[in-house]
Structures are given as structure tokens and as C-alpha cells.
Amino acid sequence: MGELIVRASSEADVARCTEIYGYHVRYGTASFETDPPDLAEMKRRRAAVLEAGLPHLVAERAGMVVGYAYAANWRSRPAYRFSVEDSIYVDQDAVGRGIGRALLPALIEQCAAIGKRQMVAVIGDSAQTASIRLHAACGFELVGTLRSIGFKFGRWLDSVLMQRPLGSGDATPPAGNG
Numbered sequence: 001m002g003e004l005i006v007r008a009s010s011e012a013d014v015a016r017c018t019e020i021y022g023y024h025v026r027y028g029t030a031s032f033e034t035d036p037p038d039l040a041e042m043k044r045r046r047a048a049v050l051e052a053g054l055p056h057l058v059a060e061r062a063g064m065v066v067g068y069a070y071a072a073n074w075r076s077r078p079a080y081r082f083s084v085e086d087s088i089y090v091d092q093d094a095v096g097r098g099i100g101r102a103l104l105p106a107l108i109e110q111c112a113a114i115g116k117r118q119m120v121a122v123i124g125d126s127a128q129t130a131s132i133r134l135h136a137a138c139g140f141e142l143v144g145t146l147r148s149i150g151f152k153f154g155r156w157l158d159s160v161l162m163q164r165p166l167g168s169g170d171a172t173p174p175a176g177n178g
């Protein structure tokens with residue numbers, strides 16, 4: 001099957017990210033978007049992640065991007081500046097084979113290394129077993145469920161919130177401009 005490599009994305013990878021995400025927007029409930037973003041929009045989103053100094057990673061197997069993950073600032077107001085949200089999407093044809101388990105720890109490590117202290121996952125739909133298990137396996141704990149906060153495919157959807165500390169979490173003040 002070939003070795004799985006996790007690396008920083010390049011702009012050339014965005015076409016595959018667009019395909020991977022497009023599937024999950026069209027057919028899944030992980031994303032609350034309903035219209036798949038086009039390549040230009042996905043490039044803009046990646047550029048915004050990099051501009052914020054945050055990681056945007058891909059998993060590649062046999063020369064093919066099979067998943068991607070990135071961090072975004074949790075919210076824009078300054079007091080949130082040590083908290084990020086993760087997003088992770090695996091090619092529908094490659095789910096359940098450990099790609100999430102390779103991508104998410106790399107993202108966690110890179111966010112901790114740049115001084116972020118908390119990571120939040122907003123998981124669309126309580127039925128997202130794979131995502132909930134993936135995050136639990138990577139040290140996230142359930143912090144709550146927003147009931148019926150979304151509506152897609154003719155049904156109400158929950159958002160499951162999970163969180164994990166990064167680095168020393170809240171045990172020490174942040175470095176720099178705390």
C-alpha cells in the first residue's frame with residue numbers, strides 16, 4: 001500500500017484537498033457547508049491558515065494526497081489567541097486505515113510547538129463515530145454537545161465539542177505576550 005507520509009501542504013496539493021473536502025460536504029455531516037468550495041476558495045482558505053502562522057498538513061501515500069488537516073484560530077478576539085480548532089478530512093476511499101491517526105498527532109505537535117495551549121474539535125453530528133474516536137484516541141475529552149444546532153439533509157444535527165490541552169495547557173502562563 002506504500003508508506004504514509006505526513007508533511008506540510010503545498011499549493012499544488014489544494015486540488016486534491018478540494019476533491020476530498022467536496023465529497024464530505026456533498027454527502028457527509030462533518031461539515032455544515034452545503035456547497036463544496038471551489039479550488040480558488042480552498043486556496044484562499046489555506047493561505048489564511050498559513051498567514052495566521054498555523055499548520056496545514058497533508059497525508060500522502062504513493063504520491064497521492066489521501067487526507068489533510070489544518071488548524072485555525074478558535075475565535076478571532078485576542079484573548080482566544082492561544083486556542084485553535086482542528087479540521088481533518090480523509091479521502092472517502094481511504095477512511096478507517098489510520099490516516100487520521102497519523103495526521104492529527106502531527107497537527108497537535110506542531111500547534112504545541114508554536115505555543116498554542118488548547119485545541120478544540122467541533123464535530124458535526126453525534127453520529128460521527130470515527131471522528132469522535134479519533135479525537136478521543138488523540139487525547140481529546142468531550143466537553144459538551146450543542147443539540148440540533150444544524151440542519152442538513154433534512155435532519156437536525158448536533159455539534160460535539162471536544163478539547164485537549166497542548167503543551168503545558170493552562171498549568172503555566174503562555175510565553176510572550178500573555
Ligand SMILES: CC(C)(COP(=O)(O)OP(=O)(O)OC[C@H]1O[C@@H](n2cnc3c(N)ncnc32)[C@H](O)[C@@H]1OP(=O)(O)O)[C@@H](O)C(=O)NCCC(=O)NCCS
Binds near residue numbers: 030099133137
Ligand atoms: C474522521 C476521520 C478524519 C478519521 O480518519 P480515519 O483515517 O478514517 O480514521 P483512522 O483510521 O485513523 O481511525 C481513527 C479512530 O477512529 C476509529 N474509526 C475509524 N473509522 C471508524 C468507523 N467507521 N466507525 C467507528 N470507528 C471508526 C478507529 O478505530 C480509530 O480508533 P482507535 O484508534 O480507538 O482504534 C475520517 O474518517 C474522515 O475524514 N471522516 C469524514 C470527515 C470528518 O468527520 N472529519 C472530521 C471533522 S472534525
